Amino acid sequence: AQTVTQSQPEMSVQEAETVTLSCTYDTSESDYYLFWYKQPPSRQMILVIRQEAYKQQNATENRFSVNFQKAAKSFSLKISDSQLGDAAMYFCAYMEGIGGGADGLTFGKGTHLIIQP
Amino acid sequence: DSGVTQTPKHLITATGQRVTLRCSPRSGDLSVYWYQQSLDQGLQFLIQYYNGEERAKGNILERFSAQQFPDLHSELNLSSLELGDSALYFCASSVGPGVSNQPQHFGDGTRLSIL
Numbered sequence: 001a002q003t004v005t006q007s008q009p010e011m012s013v014q015e016a017e018t019v020t021l022s023c024t025y026d027t028s029e030s031d032y033y034l035f036w037y038k039q040p041p042s043r044q045m046i047l048v049i050r051q052e053a054y055k056q057q058n059a060t061e062n063r064f065s066v067n068f069q070k071a072a073k074s075f076s077l078k079i080s081d082s083q084l085g086d087a088a089m090y091f092c093a094y095m096e097g098i099g100g101g102a103d104g105l106t107f108g109k110g111t112h113l114i115i116q117p
Numbered sequence: 118d119s120g121v122t123q124t125p126k127h128l129i130t131a132t133g134q135r136v137t138l139r140c141s142p143r144s145g146d147l148s149v150y151w152y153q154q155s156l157d158q159g160l161q162f163l164i165q166y167y168n169g170e171e172r173a174k175g176n177i178l179e180r181f182s183a184q185q186f187p188d189l190h191s192e193l194n195l196s197s198l199e200l201g202d203s204a205l206y207f208c209a210s211s212v213g214p215g216v217s218n219q220p221q222h223f224g225d226g227t228r229l230s231i232l
Contacts, residue, residue: 035220044119045207045223091160095221103211104150104162104175105221 023092031097142210
């Protein structure tokens with residue numbers, strides 16, 4: 001079974017600084033997708049960024065970017081120019097590709113990101 | 118607003134009871150997913166439906182069941198409730214399997230409290 005590991009239960013960063021959240025995963029599949037979701041105190045689950053395993057280019061969405069290392073099975077999230085609104089739990093998630101059976105997401109335990117003003 | 122609607126937002130009930138959680142997917146989405154978020158287990162995938170048919174099962178208990186109706190809304194039924202079933206239950210939807218790079222969009226969740 002696929003597993004997703006987030007080794008940092010909590011991270012803290014100064015406003016306007018850059019922070020990187022770590023995620024590693026374990027799979028025997030070659031076709032899959034990776035996601036970062038944000039869960040603010042309101043408890044909503046908000047998609048931040050996604051990456052297809054077959055793409056070598058790292059995904060970016062405004063201040064959010066990923067460092068995808070397929071061989072190392074690593075998928076870190078970099079948040080640049082951190083803002084107070086970025087404070088939230090961040091979950092890394094894995095999904096099998098088109099040829100897979102289940103489409104359910106496998107989540108890591110999450111990283112609680114604190115933004116210091 | 119994700120476009121996924123879950124009702125009710127909060128539910129308080131007692132052990133041994135049965136409840137039904139409802140989800141309406143985004144317009145155009147054929148797949149519905151149910152997840153449970155608890156302090157003990159984190160976020161866990163429970164079950165997936167696609168166009169009315171069960172497609173995949175995750176860590177869903179036998180006391181739990183779900184279905185997707187012809188209008189594509191879905192219901193998650195939880196029976197013989199135990200204290201440990203207290204959790205936030207999310208519904209998510211997507212276009213459907215076989216469509217690449219499709220994200221799942223989550224509803225706001227139903228918070229279930231068992232007293």
